[in-house]
Amino acid sequence: MSNNHYGKCALCRQYAKLSFEHIPPEAAFNSTPAKPVRGDKLFSKGERMPWDVSGLRYENLQQGMGRYSLCEPCNNKTGSWYGNDYISIAHIIHHFFAKKPFSNPTGVEIREIYPLRFIKQVVSMFCSINSNIDTVMCELRDFVLNKDKVGIDKNKYKICMYFTESNFVKYAPLSVLAKFDDSGSEAIAVSEITAYPLGFILYFDPTDSYKYDGVDITSFADYGYDCSATIQLPFIVKEMNDIFPAHFRSREEIEKCVEENKKWAEDNIGE
Ligand SMILES: [Zn+2]
16 A cells, blocks of 8 residues: 555645554554455445455555544644543453453443543544545534643534444444434434444434434543543443444344345335
8 A cells, every 4th residue: 555645634634644543543452454345345245244244355454444534743643642541441341341241231430531532532533534524523623633622512513432342343424314213203414433342423413302322422521631530331332233324233133124125125026
C-alpha cells in the first residue's frame, strides 16, 4: 500500500499528508493484521451469510484496522490526550468477559477512569469514519480538537455504548435507520463503530420517543479533562453479525430471515 495519502484531515480539515489512525487504538486489541471486507462485496453473492467472508477479496491491513484519516499533528495530539483511557476501558471489559460466568452479569463497575478523555477518543473515531461529512460533524470536531472543552449538545447528539464478544469490526458511517415496532416506525440518523469488546452508536437529533440501543454515555462529556470517576454501567451485550448500523440479529435470526425470503421468492416469483 502506498504511503502517500493526501486529503482533508478528519479533525482540523486542513489538506495534508494523512497518517494511519488505528480505529480503535492499536493497544485496544487492534494490532494484529486485519482483513476488512467491504460491505458491498458481502452482498454480491446471494447465498452468502453476512459473517461468511471466506474467499472474498480484502484489503490487507498489516497494522490492524483503521483509516488514513488524520494529519500527523491531529493523530499525535488525540492519541496522547485520549488514547490510553480508551485502551484501559477496553482491557477492563476484556477481563470482565474472560471471567465468565459473571458474578454480576447485570452491571460492570469501571473504577477511576477519565470519562471525558474516553468519550473524546470515541468521538474522534466517529470523526475519522465520517471525514467526508461536513456540517453535522463540525461541533464534534471542535470538541475533540479542544482538549478541555466540556459538554456535547444533547439535543443534537446522543452517544450510546454496548459490549460485544463478537470479533466483527464494523465502521458504519452516517446513515438513516428506520425502526419499526408496535407503535409504528421512526427514522433516525446514526453512525456506528464496533470493535471487540466495545461498540458505539452515535445518534443525530435524538428524540424522546426513539428506543435507543446501548447505554447512553453522552454525559461522559460533562466531566473535566482531569476529572476521574468510578462509573457503574449496565452490562449490555450485543451480538454482531452483519454490517448494518444498530443491527444486532443473531445468526439464527438472520438464517431464518434468509430462509423466509427465499420461500417468499419461490412462492411469489415464477420460474
Ligand atoms: Zn488535522
